Amino acid sequence: MSDWLRAEEWMALTLSLKVSFWAVLISLPFGLLVAYALERKEFRGRQALNGLVHLPLILPPVVTGYLLLLAFGRRAPLGLWLEETFGLVLAFRWTGAVLAAAIMAFPLMVRAIRLGLEGIDPKLEEAAATLGASRFWVFATVTLPLLLPGLITGAILAFAKAMGEFGATITFVSNIPGQTQTLPSAIYTFLQVPGAEASALRLVVVSIFVAMGALVASEVLARRAAKRISGR
Amino acid sequence: MSLSVDILHPLGAMDLEVCFEAPRGVTALFGASGTGKTSVINAVAGLLRPRTGRIILDGEPIFDTAMKIDLPVHKRCLGCVFQDGRLFPHLNVQQNLVYGQKFAAVDSTGPDLPEVAGMLGISELLSRRPAALSGGEKQRVAIGRALLSRPKMLVMDEPLAALDEPRKQDILPYLERLRDETDIPILYVSHSVSEVARLATTVVMMDKGKVTRFGPAEEILSDPANVRQLGLREAGSVLQGVVAAHHDDGLTEVTVSGGTLLLPHVNVDPGHQIRVRVLAKDIILATKAPKGLSALNILPADIVSIRDGSGPGTIVQLKAGEDLLLARITRRSAEAMALKSGDRVHAVIKAVSVARTDVGGG
Structure with a gap:
């Protein structure tokens, strides 16, 4: 495929894959935690948390990107703190694209995991507790294995969303070829340049394949996991 | 424990x-x-x-x-x-x-x-x-x-x-x-x-x-006071019995404290304990030892108490040996037979269900 795609296009594709991979990997534990809290726990501020999680879904992506810039820009308080303590710079770097993609994909991931949790009978967890399993073991030996299909669906859905993220990313980390130019940003750029329609078109085809592939993979994996769980 | x-x-x-x-x-x-x-x-x-x-x-x-x-x-x-x-x-x-x-x-x-x-x-x-x-x-x-x-x-x-x-x-x-x-x-x-x-x-x-x-x-x-809550159909008592012998005609002889019962074959070896359940509706009372009756199991018993229900029925609590039995009869028969506590009667048992208490010999 590296022959078929030009270097710039190839760069955009690999960057997008890298960004999406890390975005999913980093947000998965948080997604699990938030989904579990929203689905199983009664606490004050539950509705507020629910709203906050869903905010990126309803806000214009540009707004989310600008808010990220305000919070994590190099002179913003959080950005300064991250740079001083961890040497981590987000604004205008690929790491920032990871954060933007993770935040934009987070609501989808949480929804999928919540749906999975909804399908698990809490009575099974109670039964495990009566057999002597502490909360941690109940989670590790009953909840988590039964949640596997939901986790897979959530992760792949989030991955697809991260691959396509545009608005927040371009606002927060700009559109620097080789550094922050993801697949959608590259397509957008090529469309602005006269004579680059072919490049744009090739990336469009790649996008469609990646998206379809993710969808099929999620279906197959989730179904296989569900089959393994039920033993049928 | x-x-x-x-x-x-x-x-x-x-x-x-x-x-x-x-x-x-x-x-x-x-x-x-x-x-x-x-x-x-x-x-x-x-x-x-x-x-x-x-x-x-x-x-x-x-x-x-x-x-x-x-x-x-x-x-x-x-x-x-x-x-x-x-x-x-x-x-x-x-x-x-x-x-x-x-x-x-x-x-x-x-x-x-x-x-x-x-x-x-x-x-x-x-x-x-x-x-x-x-x-x-x-x-x-x-x-x-x-x-x-x-x-x-x-x-x-x-x-x-x-x-x-x-x-x-x-x-x-x-x-x-x-x-x-x-x-x-x-x-x-x-x-x-x-x-x-x-x-x-x-x-x-x-x-x-x-x-x-x-x-x-x-x-x-076997407490008549509980009959209402247990349900009239299901009310009955539980007796402890010991399997005495298996007869050739397929019946099993079981000893209870008030006498012996002959039951359809029970798959338990002689000497082992079993629980015998007798429903109140399956007991008929007779003031004299009945003759010419097809029922095999008749235990002599003393009336402990008689308790009228809200309907036409009466629950009679009996003591046969050490065991308590319940019998459900109509109030009309209780009056006709002039039953009162302390009377000696004969309990004709129409049906018995058996539960094993000791599976070791089964």
């Missing part, structure tokens, strides 16, 4: 106010649906937190509002069996069975996997998944799983309620074995009198969140 429960908890429109003790053997919590039986079980298991009270298991408080003790579910060492089995769908039968074993105390003793699987007749199913089991098999696995967690007590919430009659009859012998072959006390919730009569050594009767009576099963079941 024993369990003592004394709790108070508001439960919707009624208050759960329960105080009883469950000694060794099977203690049945009996009552109609919606009387709070399951709430009691949940409180004992730690799944419901009563407003006040205390629960003592084996001499140690597992819940006590005065002492601020509320042991979490997983530290209570109870083996629970629920109506709906609740097997883990992602684990096979063997993995389900040993699930609780890894959490049991290191020094705990009890039957191991082959023993339990053998006792419950599930050795052949170990590699199957719960989805491939029948309802009865699922419940047996659930019982085995609870047993293998090395509990101080087994807690069963209507474990047979979801099964059809033949499946129930399949499982009851296993529960009897559990009662007779292990030292683990069982708290057993049921709304079925026949189950209670067959299994229970102690009965706790509940109504509208309160304990109305509790005591030894024979005593509670």
Whole structure:
């Protein structure tokens, strides 16, 4: 495929894959935690948390990107703190694209995991507790294995969303070829340049394949996991 | 080992106010649906937190509002069996069975996997998944799983309620074995009198969140005062008998304290104990020893008390030897025969059901 795609296009594709991979990997534990809290726990501020999680879904992506810039820009308080303590710079770097993609994909991931949790009978967890399993073991030996299909669906859905993220990313980390130019940003750029329609078109085809592939993979994996769980 | 429960908890429109003790053997919590039986079980298991009270298991408080003790579910060492089995769908039968074993105390003793699987007749199913089991098999696995967690007590919430009659009859012998072959006390919730009569050594009767009576099963079941709650059809008494001999014509002779009974073949060796259940509706009374009657089983008995019901019926409590019997006759016959307490009568027993108490010889 590296022959078929030009270097710039190839760069955009690999960057997008890298960004999406890390975005999913980093947000998965948080997604699990938030989904579990929203689905199983009664606490004050539950509705507020629910709203906050869903905010990126309803806000214009540009707004989310600008808010990220305000919070994590190099002179913003959080950005300064991250740079001083961890040497981590987000604004205008690929790491920032990871954060933007993770935040934009987070609501989808949480929804999928919540749906999975909804399908698990809490009575099974109670039964495990009566057999002597502490909360941690109940989670590790009953909840988590039964949640596997939901986790897979959530992760792949989030991955697809991260691959396509545009608005927040371009606002927060700009559109620097080789550094922050993801697949959608590259397509957008090529469309602005006269004579680059072919490049744009090739990336469009790649996008469609990646998206379809993710969808099929999620279906197959989730179904296989569900089959393994039920033993049928 | 024993369990003592004394709790108070508001439960919707009624208050759960329960105080009883469950000694060794099977203690049945009996009552109609919606009387709070399951709430009691949940409180004992730690799944419901009563407003006040205390629960003592084996001499140690597992819940006590005065002492601020509320042991979490997983530290209570109870083996629970629920109506709906609740097997883990992602684990096979063997993995389900040993699930609780890894959490049991290191020094705990009890039957191991082959023993339990053998006792419950599930050795052949170990590699199957719960989805491939029948309802009865699922419940047996659930019982085995609870047993293998090395509990101080087994807690069963209507474990047979979801099964059809033949499946129930399949499982009851296993529960009897559990009662007779292990030292683990069982708290057993049921709304079925026949189950209670067959299994229970102690009965706790509940109504509208309160304990109305509790005591030894024979005593509670043969008390005319409880007939109403047990249901007229199901009212009856439980007698302890010993198999005396098997006759050539297929009948088994059983000795009870008030005489002998001849029953259709009972698959228990002579010398072993069995429980015999006689329903109140299956006893006819005669003032003189009846002659020319096809009934084989006639026990002489003394009338202890006569209790009129709201309808045309009367419940007569009898004492035959050491055992108490209940007979349901019409008030009209009671008056015509001029029955009164202390009279000697003959109890003609039309039908008897048998439950094994000792499976060793079976």
